[in-house]
Amino acid sequence: MNITTVGIDLAKNVFQVHGVDERGKASLKKQLKRAQLLPFFANLPSCLIGMEACGSAHYWARKLKEHGHTVKLMAPQFIKPYVKTNKNDVADAEAICEAVSRPNMRFVPIKEGEQQAVLGLHRARQGFVKARTAQANQIRGLLAEYGIVIPKGIGYIARRLPEILEDGDNELPDAFRQLIERLGTHLKELDRQVDELDAQIQVWHRGNDASKKLEKIPGIGPITASALVASIGDAKNFENGRQLAAWLGLVPRQNSSGGKQTLLGISKRGDTYLRTLLIHGARAVIRVSEHRLEQANGWPTRIVDRRNKNIATVALANKNARIVWALLAHESEFQPDYSVAAVAV
Known part of the structure; x- marks a missing residue:
């Protein structure tokens, strides 16, 4: 039995497992109790394992990785389209196994x-x-x-x-x-x-260097910095700062069709807690900038002059999210007067 890909439908006590071989033919359909899961995969040759990013998923991912398996987590909404029939444990495990093998699937980083x-x-x-x-x-x-x-x-x-x-x-x-x-x-x-x-x-x-680095960004304090570092983990999992901002739901929601681009309000996807912290921090920066002469010509003030404060607040939160990615991905320090033009010269 040469199993290459496995999908696990997680639960509290009973787990459904679905595995396929290199040709995609189903060769494993099994129900395991909680105590049987790790011993079963300890005796299974190394393979790709997919799971929903739900309760206890990160724990099981860490445990299965210790046995030499490649584990990937996926958001439940990305697995739902692969469910062929009515919802049940067997169909869910099969859908997870199918989804994890897709080349364009988006995965959730495993948390330590x-x-x-x-x-x-x-x-x-x-x-x-x-x-x-x-x-x-x-x-x-x-x-x-x-x-x-x-x-x-x-x-x-x-x-x-x-x-x-x-x-x-x-x-x-x-x-x-x-x-x-x-x-x-x-x-x-x-x-x-x-x-x-x-x-x-x-x-x-x-005690965390990355968190202290983020604290230097205006609008980000210890609470926000620690939450961002713990949630993001390795920033290189994101291709660029805009992808991180999109992950936090700070980019426009689209309703485009027929070549006509229609941008709406922010998508509000991802972690509500992180997005709330970034927006509250940005709102504090804008409030302070209104009363400080040295910040009268700053970027947030110029946005407020053109648009209302709420739009400026979200724009600054989006900008801070991109700065966070740049600092974590490139392991650099925050520079208040940084400009791309200056670096290019």
Whole structure:
């Protein structure tokens, strides 16, 4: 049984395997339990293995590579067109096996354990930030029912809550006063969790040369830099900076036909978290540039003069994504006054 290509439909406990030989003829259709997967592939000659980039895919990819196999991950939306019949595990495994052998298929870089750990910190932090915002809004809404309005901004809640709870003239019932105190304590705990995760990310950032390099780009701080380095991995997997920007969903979405080019808003594909960080950072740069004379003639200001601020913000985020690729792919340092014309001369 000379198997050259294998598709694995991943699951929690039961895995479906489909393999073909060098002529493309199906020679392996097998269902494996979780404990049987690695021993089975340890005894299989080295071959090309394809999997969907889903939960646990990076773990299995690393394990299978240790046994000498070539492993490639693909986005699920690129595999769906190869499913010939109704969706089931057998059809999915066959589609994965077919898709991985396509010469023009796009693959997902396999993440190392450290990359996943850093991204885990970011995802946990993001969850705590969302929970903190929701808790703050709940406190604000409950107090508004009693005619107590707190100004916008999460910082005002922590400052105003003690005086609201101690004020005996606001006619708050005792049960409600105890509830607000409980919610305020919970808000402080969420804030503490965010600060601790921020500190852990900062520690990793200071120990990573690539992350510190990206921090020098205006609009990119330690949080964004560490998330980008952990997500991108080897920047040479992308052909150019525009491909990285497209991967982040920062390029125009097309609806072209009949030779007529129609460009719409940004595609918003890829990682929403990374795109959000880049756009928020770009928005901060534009806001600061409006109040600094030395940046009055800068690139972001010139864009704002021609278009609105939101378009300028996305344009700067796109530009920063391309700069990130250039610094990581060419292992160079950020130069604020860099110009292609100067280098050519």
